Amino acid sequence: MKRLLITSLLLAATLTVSAQDKTTAEGIAEYRKMLEDGNPAELFEMKGEELWKTKRGPLKASLEQCDLGQGPGKVKGAFVTLPRHFADTDRVQDLESRLLTCMQTLQGFDADKIAKTGFGRDEQKTIESLVAYISGASRGMKMNLPQSHAQEKTMYEVGKKAFFYRAGPYDFSCATCHGQAGQRIRMQDLPDLTGNPGDGVGFAAWPAYRVGNGQLWGMQHRLNDCYRQQRFPYPGYASDVTIALGVYMGVNANGAESIAPALKR
Numbered sequence: 001m002k003r004l005l006i007t008s009l010l011l012a013a014t015l016t017v018s019a020q021d022k023t024t025a026e027g028i029a030e031y032r033k034m035l036e037d038g039n040p041a042e043l044f045e046m047k048g049e050e051l052w053k054t055k056r057g058p059l060k061a062s063l064e065q066c067d068l069g070q071g072p073g074k075v076k077g078a079f080v081t082l083p084r085h086f087a088d089t090d091r092v093q094d095l096e097s098r099l100l101t102c103m104q105t106l107q108g109f110d111a112d113k114i115a116k117t118g119f120g121r122d123e124q125k126t127i128e129s130l131v132a133y134i135s136g137a138s139r140g141m142k143m144n145l146p147q148s149h150a151q152e153k154t155m156y157e158v159g160k161k162a163f164f165y166r167a168g169p170y171d172f173s174c175a176t177c178h179g180q181a182g183q184r185i186r187m188q189d190l191p192d193l194t195g196n197p198g199d200g201v202g203f204a205a206w207p208a209y210r211v212g213n214g215q216l217w218g219m220q221h222r223l224n225d226c227y228r229q230q231r232f233p234y235p236g237y238a239s240d241v242t243i244a245l246g247v248y249m250g251v252n253a254n255g256a257e258s259i260a261p262a263l264k265r
Contacts, residue, residue: 041132041209041261044216048133051126057107066102068095068134079138080258083246085149092155094246095134096220097238099127115237119221131207131218135260142257143204145250152247155240159248162241163193172230174245178202188265193249200259203249208262216261219246 052063052075068078069086083094089101103123104111114123147153166173177183178193191197207218217225223242227234235241 039209039261039263040214041136041207041216041263044129044132044209044261045136046133048129048131048136051129052133057103057109059106059108061106061108063099063102063106063130065106066099068098075134075137077138077141079135079260080141080143081145083152083155083243083250084146085151090151092149092151092243092247094219094238094243095131096127096218097243099130100238119224120215128207128216128218128221132216132261135207135258138258139260140257142255143250143253145247145254147251155244155247156251158241159244159246162245163248168231170231172232174226174230176230193252196253196256199257200262201256203246203253204256204258205260205262205264207260208264210264212265217264 052066055062065072067073067086067088068075069081069084070076070078079095082098083092085092086098086101091097093101100111100114103109103114103126109123114127117124120128145152147156163174164179166176173179175194177190180194181192181197183190183192191202193202203219206222207216208222209216220237220242223245224234224237
């Protein structure tokens with residue numbers, strides 16, 4: 001009888017916690033929904049469009065001839081196909097690394113110098129706005145990363161290995177937080193990125209405006225923070241491993257609707 005009572009109490013407690021968890025998750029979702037109409041990312045999108053069309057850099061040129069995979073100057077539909085292979089560089093590139101290429105070849109900027117600049121400073125701020133503008137142009141479209149080129153397939157496999165690679169003082173990997181459904185840290189639900197977590201979730205929600213710090217983060221910045229939390233050395237802006245992780249997560253998200261730039265806590 002005593003054992004039955006204890007079991008009943010434990011079951012009741014579990015159900016109560018589950019109900020509370022659901023209420024918390026729903027509350028956060030409602031909060032985000034209320035803020036959607038006034039997402040500050042729109043300001044970054046507007047700035048990004050201006051920067052895309054403005055003649056800048058040593059060569060005094062705009063980015064309007066930048067080829068993001070859809071042809072020179074074509075922005076709509078580009079974001080949902082990145083990272084992908086580009087013939088002119090013979091590399092698989094994500095949005096940030098491709099912008100570095102265009103800023104160097106078209107405008108005369110030093111791509112290596114920009115890559116080594118801290119987030120939120122100088123031309124890094126330019127890239128954040130450009131990322132917001134370009135991703136916003138594909139809002140509502142389905143993720144559709146290609147896997148036809150041999151390098152794209154290789155990068156997917158490299159990204160998969162990197163995603164599950166455990167190391168550091170905590171023996172963490174990307175999969176520690178994002179390798180199964182139903183996990184949460186503090187009040188934040190953690191999507192399972194080993195498959196398609198659904199529309200507007202995970203890869204299809206970045207870049208995003210972070211309410212907590214008032215910043216617009218692209219995927220490169222997001223990955224930087226993930227490595228920081230794992231206590232890993234940061235692998236470098238637009239490095240092969242960060243692009244490979246983008247390929248892995250992006251291909252897994254194929255078919256999901258992009259809501260980028262989204263709103264995050």
